[in-house]
Amino acid sequence: MVSSEALAERAGTTGAQVRKDLSSFGSFGTRGRGYGVDPLHARIREILGLTRPWQVALVGAGRIGSALHAYPHFRDRGFRIVAILDMDPAKIGGAWEGTPIRDVGELEAVVGAESVEIVILAVPASAAQPLAERAAAAGVRGILNFAPVRLRLPEGVEVNNVNLAVELEALSHALSLEDARR
């Protein structure tokens, strides 16, 4: 068993918040005793959609793409990078750990053939919007976008943006506030 307080301690929040958050997904745990670790783990995996594998295509075989491809915690959780695409002729025809790097012109064919549901978009800002549109039109349901640009896509396509510069700016903002207080 694990208490909401122990979970809160690990997550950097309060026990009350943990109980509130978990209760929003249904009835969990036993009052005064906490949560059974195994059922809680199973339920959280279910909530996160991790009870089945996801076919993922990586678009952009640059440095960020390379780092993401090698990131061990994607495969752990059932995210399978089944295709890598790029526009650079010097990269096309190569392979990363056995997965060939294909011409991004084949995006639609790859999405169909591999039943790709999620695209990781690791391309320059200027290339992101048209590639995202093509992925969406080909049937991709979710895009993890590393390009520093807001994508405009039809309703029903989920987009999650990771903007690395914004993450650093959150720090410089906080440090500037501290400086102003002194």
Add this chain to the structure above:
Amino acid sequence: MVSSEALAERAGTTGAQVRKDLSSFGSFGTRGRGYGVDPLHARIREILGLTRPWQVALVGAGRIGSALHAYPHFRDRGFRIVAILDMDPAKIGGAWEGTPIRDVGELEAVVGAESVEIVILAVPASAAQPLAERAAAAGVRGILNFAPVRLRLPEGVEVNNVNLAVELEALSHALSLEDARR
């Protein structure tokens, strides 16, 4: 001039939200006319702490570190990666674009000599906590943490976590919710 509606359109929010957010940083713009682009840009840079450069050390010269080092939008905004540190003897002594890769044992010396205020931590989960503690003790004020672990640090050290697996899980969660609704 730019209107709050035009800003909202780009940011994916509402004009009312833009006005509310900006007003929390003081008096901005002219009712009915919007914001002057140049003063708004200058004020936002100020709010984000981008009116002066930041000395940054990159700890971890792996694939994520390499991608971050090459990321063009850090330098743009005044984040200068002035030092790279790693524990791998095969990497130490090398250099990325002229910046030498040094032994992480020199972390404290480097933070002092280079007046490092921000550390980007791109190391495995098991290495992150002790390195973060050392950086904090050496005077680092902010840590951008890519290790999938919650850091426990003294008050006054700002931490911003980027967990790439969590970013993909946000997508799989959303897609699973859609599936459940069908």
